[in-house]
Amino acid sequence: MTAPNAFIVLEQIGKTYDGAAVLTGASLNIDQGQFVALVGGSGAGKTTLLKTINALIVPTTGRALIDGQDVAAQPGSALRRRIGYVFQEVGLFPHMTVAQNIGITPSLLDWPAERIAARIDTLLDLVALPRELAARLPAELSGGQRQRVGVARALAAEPSILLMDEPFGALDPVTRVALAQDVRHLHDALNLTTVMVTHDVGEALLTADRIVVMAAGAIIADDTPAALLSGAHADPRVAALIDAPRRQAEKLARLVHG
Amino acid sequence: MDDRLHQALALLPERLGWHVALSAAALALGLLIALPLGVLAARHPRLRWVSLSLAGLVQTIPSLALLALFFPLLLLLSGLSERVLGHGFSALGFLPSLLALTLYSMLPILRNTAAGLTGVDPAVVEAARGVGMTDRQRLWRVELPLALPVIMAGVRTAAVWTIGAATLSTPVGQTSLGDYIFSGLQTEDWVAVLVGCAASAVLAMVVDQLLGLIENGVGRRNRRRWIAGAAGLAIGLVAALSPLAGVALSRGQPSYVIGAKNFSEQYVLAELMAMRVEARGGRVERKINLGSAVAYRALAAGEIDAYVDYSGTLWANVLGRKDNPGRQAVLDQLRTGLKDRDGVVLLAPLGFENAYALAMRRDRAESLGIRTLADLAAKGGSLTMGGDLEFFSRPEWTGVEQAYGLKFKARRQFQPTFMYRALASGEADVISAFSSDGRIAADDLVLLGDPKGALPPYDAVILISPKRAGDRRLISALKPLAGSIDVKRMQAANYAVDRDAGKVSAAEAAKMLTR
Numbered sequence: 001m002t003a004p005n006a007f008i009v010l011e012q013i014g015k016t017y018d019g020a021a022v023l024t025g026a027s028l029n030i031d032q033g034q035f036v037a038l039v040g041g042s043g044a045g046k047t048t049l050l051k052t053i054n055a056l057i058v059p060t061t062g063r064a065l066i067d068g069q070d071v072a073a074q075p076g077s078a079l080r081r082r083i084g085y086v087f088q089e090v091g092l093f094p095h096m097t098v099a100q101n102i103g104i105t106p107s108l109l110d111w112p113a114e115r116i117a118a119r120i121d122t123l124l125d126l127v128a129l130p131r132e133l134a135a136r137l138p139a140e141l142s143g144g145q146r147q148r149v150g151v152a153r154a155l156a157a158e159p160s161i162l163l164m165d166e167p168f169g170a171l172d173p174v175t176r177v178a179l180a181q182d183v184r185h186l187h188d189a190l191n192l193t194t195v196m197v198t199h200d201v202g203e204a205l206l207t208a209d210r211i212v213v214m215a216a217g218a219i220i221a222d223d224t225p226a227a228l229l230s231g232a233h234a235d236p237r238v239a240a241l242i243d244a245p246r247r248q249a250e251k252l253a254r255l256v257h258g
Numbered sequence: 259m260d261d262r263l264h265q266a267l268a269l270l271p272e273r274l275g276w277h278v279a280l281s282a283a284a285l286a287l288g289l290l291i292a293l294p295l296g297v298l299a300a301r302h303p304r305l306r307w308v309s310l311s312l313a314g315l316v317q318t319i320p321s322l323a324l325l326a327l328f329f330p331l332l333l334l335l336s337g338l339s340e341r342v343l344g345h346g347f348s349a350l351g352f353l354p355s356l357l358a359l360t361l362y363s364m365l366p367i368l369r370n371t372a373a374g375l376t377g378v379d380p381a382v383v384e385a386a387r388g389v390g391m392t393d394r395q396r397l398w399r400v401e402l403p404l405a406l407p408v409i410m411a412g413v414r415t416a417a418v419w420t421i422g423a424a425t426l427s428t429p430v431g432q433t434s435l436g437d438y439i440f441s442g443l444q445t446e447d448w449v450a451v452l453v454g455c456a457a458s459a460v461l462a463m464v465v466d467q468l469l470g471l472i473e474n475g476v477g478r479r480n481r482r483r484w485i486a487g488a489a490g491l492a493i494g495l496v497a498a499l500s501p502l503a504g505v506a507l508s509r510g511q512p513s514y515v516i517g518a519k520n521f522s523e524q525y526v527l528a529e530l531m532a533m534r535v536e537a538r539g540g541r542v543e544r545k546i547n548l549g550s551a552v553a554y555r556a557l558a559a560g561e562i563d564a565y566v567d568y569s570g571t572l573w574a575n576v577l578g579r580k581d582n583p584g585r586q587a588v589l590d591q592l593r594t595g596l597k598d599r600d601g602v603v604l605l606a607p608l609g610f611e612n613a614y615a616l617a618m619r620r621d622r623a624e625s626l627g628i629r630t631l632a633d634l635a636a637k638g639g640s641l642t643m644g645g646d647l648e649f650f651s652r653p654e655w656t657g658v659e660q661a662y663g664l665k666f667k668a669r670r671q672f673q674p675t676f677m678y679r680a681l682a683s684g685e686a687d688v689i690s691a692f693s694s695d696g697r698i699a700a701d702d703l704v705l706l707g708d709p710k711g712a713l714p715p716y717d718a719v720i721l722i723s724p725k726r727a728g729d730r731r732l733i734s735a736l737k738p739l740a741g742s743i744d745v746k747r748m749q750a751a752n753y754a755v756d757r758d759a760g761k762v763s764a765a766e767a768a769k770m771l772t773r
Contacts, residue, residue, distance in 0.1 A: 056387060081390030091385025095403050095479070105389045153389065 005068065007032040007193055008053060008161070013062035015048055015217075022048050024217040025062065032160075035187050035194045037204035039241065040214035046197040047165050049214070053195065054083045054163055066161070081105050084154030084192075088166040090146050092138040098124075098149050099134040105157040123152040126186060144175035151183060155190070162187070164196040168203070180207050202245035205229065213238050262449040265763060266438060271501035274457060276433040278498035281421045281461075284356050288363030288416060293409075295364075296371025297397065306372050313365035321362060321423040328354035329430050329552055333559055350545065350552070350561040355427035355434075362423055363416040370412025374405030410473035414466050421462040425454065429520060430552060431545040431561070435461075440547040445522050445755045445764075446675050464494070513541035514732060517556060517565035520547040521674060522755045523612060523694060523718075523748065525764035527566045530771055531720070534735040550648060551575070558600040560725045564736060567721055568612055570714035572596065574653040585611075585715040592719070601724030605733065606740030610694055610748045613716040614654050615705040617691035619681060623704050630707035634688065635662040642668045644677050644686030654713055655690075661712035694718075694745050696753020718743075743771055 006029035015023040023045045030036055038046040051057040052064045055076040064071045071079055092101050102123055103116045111119070124131050127148040138146055147167065154162060167183070168176035184207050187194045198204050204211055205225040213221035213228075221228065221238045228242050292313075299306035316324070332349035339347065347353065378401050386396040402409075425436030438454025441447065468490040475483025514535050518528035525546055532542040545562055554576060556562045569588050573579050577595050582588070589607060596602040618628060628634050634641075643666040649655055650669060658664065666688075672680055678697050680686040691698060693705060693716070720739065726732050751767040754760075 054388070056384070075392070076387070077390045077392040077395075079390075080388060085388035087381075087384065087388070089381035089384075091379075091381040091383075091388070093382060093385065093400055094379075095400075104391075108390050108395065157390075 006030055007067060008195070009065040009068075010049065010052065011062050011065070013049060013052055013059045013064065015045075015052070015057065015060050022217055023052075023059070026214070026217065026219050027062075028212060028219065028222070030193060030195065032193050033191060034210055035184065035192075035208045036196070036210045036212060037208035038195065038197045038212050038214060039199065039201050039204045041241075042199065043216075044214040045217040046214050050163055050165055050195060050197050053161070054080050054085055056080075056085075077108075081109055081157055082159055082161070084157075084159040084162040086147075086150050086154045086162070086164040086167045088169045090150040092146055092149055092153070094138055096137075097134065098129075098136050098138065098141070101138065101149055102152045102156050104153060109157055111157075119156060123156060126155070127152045128182060144171055144179065147171060147179060148182075151179075151186070155186070160191075160193060162192045162194045164194065166197055166199065169199070176203070183207070201241055202248070205242075205245060213241060262447060262761070263453070266450050266453040269437070270453070270457065273433055273435050273437055273454075274461070275498050275500075275502040277421070277424055277435045277458065277461065278495065279502060280352065280355055280359065280427060280432060280434060281417070281424045282495055284359035284420050284424070285363050285413075285417055287356065287360040288367055288420070289413065291360070292364040292367035292416075293371055296368045296409075297375065299368065299372040300375035310365075310369060310372070313368050316361045317365050321358070322426045322429070324362065325355060325358040325426050325430050326549060326552070328358050329549075330555070332357075333555060336559070348561055349559060350431040350548075350556050352432055354430045355424070355432040359420050359423055359427070363420045366412040366415040366419070367409070368412075370408050370415075371405065374408030374412075375401050377408065378404045407473060407477045410469065410476070414469045414473070417465050417469060418462045421458055421465060425458055428547045429549045431517075431548055431556065437547065440520055441525065441764075443673060443675060444520060445525070445761065446758060447761060465491070468494070513543045514564070514726075515543045515545055515562045517548055517553055517562035518544070518546040519550055519553050519565070519567075521692075522764070523692075523752050524566065526751050526755060526767045526771070527608075527718070529765045529768035530739070531564055531566075531736055533765070533768060533772070534739070535732060538731050538735050540731055540735070554602075554721075557721055557723045558602055560723045563723045563726045563729075563732060564605075565721060566608065566718050568716040568718055569607070570613065570654065570716040572719075573714050576600075580653060580657060582711050582714045585717065588715055589717060589719070596721070601727065603722040603724075603727045605720040605722050605736055608718040608720065608739055608743045609741040610718055610743050610745040611716045612692045612694040612718055612748070614649070614652075614713055615691050615693050615708070616658075616688050617681070617698060617703040617705050618688050620702050620704050622684075622687060623706075628706065629704075630709055631658065631662045631664070631712070632709060634706055635664050638664050638666045638688075641666055641687040642670060642685065644670050644672055644680050644689040646674045646677055646690055647671055649690040657714075658708075658712045661710045694748045694752060696749045696751075696756055699749060700753055700757065718748075747771060 008030040010026060010028040012025045012027055013023050014021065014025050026045065026049055038050060040046055048057055052059050053071065055071045058072070099120050102120045106116045106119060120134060121131060124134065129145060129148050133141065133145065138149070141149065168179055171179065180203055196208065208225065211223060211225055211228055212219055215237050220235055221233050223232065229246060231239065233239060295309055299309050329349055332354050336347050336349045382400060382404065383396070386400045391399065424434050425439055427434045428436035428440045435454045435458045438450045442450030442454060468487045471487030472484045475481065475487060516528050516532045518524035528544060528546060532544060535542050548556060553565055554567060557565060569592055572592055573588050593604045596604055616631060616634065626637055628637060650671065670686060677686065677689050678701065681689045682701065691703065691705065698705065720736050722732065751770050754762045754767045754770060755764055
């Protein structure tokens with residue numbers, strides 16, 4: 001299902017910390033426009049694999065390519081200005097306003113001030129935040145608003161790739177469902193290539209085009225949500241992971257339909 | 259009282275100006291070194307450990323000792339530079355004070371910078387990398403702004419410490435608010451001591467508040483506040499330094515530097531010499547409150563041009579002699595010895611001795627039947643001996659102790675002023691006294707005899723630096739003082755400065771000696 005000259009290519013990526021292997025030769029090809037979810041238990045290596053794409057983590061072995069180019073070929077800072085990155089702790093800069101947070105990557109890229117200002121307005125609209133929040137400090141926002149600013153900041157410099165590490169993990173259920181839907185819409189509208197790490201398999205199944213299951217530093221399944229739900233995979237670890245949300249959904253369906 | 263306050267306040271502009279110049283320069287230099295070091299330390303745990311340990315170690319050295327330690331070091335460097343580059347630099351005054359205070363100011367800045375930077379939320383640091391900042395951009399745009407309140411707190415601590423410790427630059431020859439405190443303690447001029455303490459305390463508080471305003475303004479992103487704080491500091495700095503500019507401009511021709519150690523008699527004699535040089539049209543700069551060892555080395559190195567020292571002190575400390583060939587022989591041998599060793603000219607003995615002697619209250623000495631050091635040796639086991647701050651480490655003391663086999667119940671060290679108080683109150687039974695001290699007659703003390711001649715003679719002598727050895731004006735101004743002061747007149751002049759009531763300034767006491 002993936003072309004040999006895919007948009008993002010991860011080749012035999014291994015990573016060890018002090019002799020302990022976190023990734024053991026994981027390979028993955030992602031085409032342009034795909035929405036990929038990386039799922040698996042904690043310690044499976046999902047986050048580490050994600051961070052090799054924008055070189056926040058340098059692999060011990062193997063390499064990551066974007067559009068045919070090794071990510072290590074340029075300075076990490078220049079690479080990361082072209083890739084949106086959202087993570088659970090959000091990490092908004094507490095001493096900057098919402099507008100300054102959103103405009104940070106464009107300012108690093110030396111965009112003219114008017115273009116940055118216009119882009120901030122556009123992004124506030126895109127992530128469904130009122131424009132009057134622009135002058136606020138992050139501390140004055142709710143958790144959901146903060147993560148929306150985080151998404152807007154990631155998309156500010158018009159990246160073609162969006163990386164998300166447990167982006168909705170810290171939010172309440174209502175907010176997280178709404179935000180996940182909005183991100184999916186943005187993905188389609190902006191023609192992004194998105195890779196999202198999550199431990200919530202239900203969220204992954206409902207949001208992504210493609211689910212990559214990891215365990216102990218390796219990829220153990222890689223398929224569409226429909227194929228995974230139909231039980232095409234014999235590996236008991238995959239089955240266990242998919243089973244829980246499916247059974248929950250069946251129970252909910254019975255409740256709804258009596 | 260009013261008069262003394264006026265006298266003290268008249269000196270304030272120059273002393274405050276130097277104090278501010280010194281503290282500001284030390285703090286600026288400390289910031290310049292400690293800030294980048296703190297940034298590096300935050301990134302490298304091993305460097306953090308090493309630099310914080312070193313800075314902590316510096317902090318444990320008493321600040322007075324730290325200041326004093328820089329003098330011989332700089333003297334050595336100055337000598338080296340003179341040999342290599344052809345010209346040396348002053349090892350006295352501003353430079354050693356600046357270096358010591360800079361070292362002193364570094365710890366709080368270093369510690370708070372490192373702590374502030376390592377304390378930045380790791381999520382924010384990851385976000386800074388994630389949005390594409392370089393290491394440098396991350397430092398300037400995110401880490402430093404977020405660490406700023408902690409760093410500023412360190413700067414405030416450093417400022418208060420530096421301003422306080424700058425009072426200790428007086429003994430290495432740097433004018434500061436410490437001049438009030440050191441001289442005031444010596445002459446029991448509490449008005450001067452209070453003026454010095456109050457001025458430095460007020461200065462420290464004002465600077466702390468202005469820095470607080472800047473910290474607060476930056477933290478709350480309130481431009482008006484931090485600009486007000488910065489402007490306050492700048493205006494204060496300019497205002498405090500302006501009297502110095504006036505002083506610097508009025509100093510056209512090269513001036514003579516008259517030195518004095520840190521006690522009343524020295525202040526009086528320095529004033530006496532200064533008056534005579536000024537009467538012949540010479541400009542005089544005074545460096546008073548020099549440490550005993552500092553004074554001679556400063557003279558030998560040409561940092562000061564003239565001061566009064568005592569034959570016994572020079573005999574033991576400079577020539578390293580322990581014998582006692584008699585008053586005149588000591589003077590003769592010193593004259594050639596100092597000339598050969600350092601090129602220092604022993605110009606003239608003033609005519610009196612300020613000898614180390616052991617003194618007791620008359621009533622106490624009589625009831626115990628003690629008249630001489632030999633008597634003291636028999637009774638010492640039940641008595642407490644008080645010495646001034648250097649007495650017990652001086653070779654004279656070792657000589658006396660060995661010659662008579664002196665043993666005491668306890669030994670205590672005092673600032674001279676408090677030593678006399680301790681003797682009066684009975685906290686000390688015997689003290690180290692100076693034979694020209696006005697308090698001997700005033701307090702009705704007896705000096706114990708020295709039948710074995712263990713204490714060397716202490717003729718007060720004028721010393722001239724090697725580079726002024728042929729200076730006619732200086733020599734002709736000071737030479738006539740030879741043999742002109744007997745011990746009674748010196749005691750009277752000293753007492754006029756030291757007494758509690760009706761105290762006069764050193765300059766006025768010096769005039770008593772010219773009559």
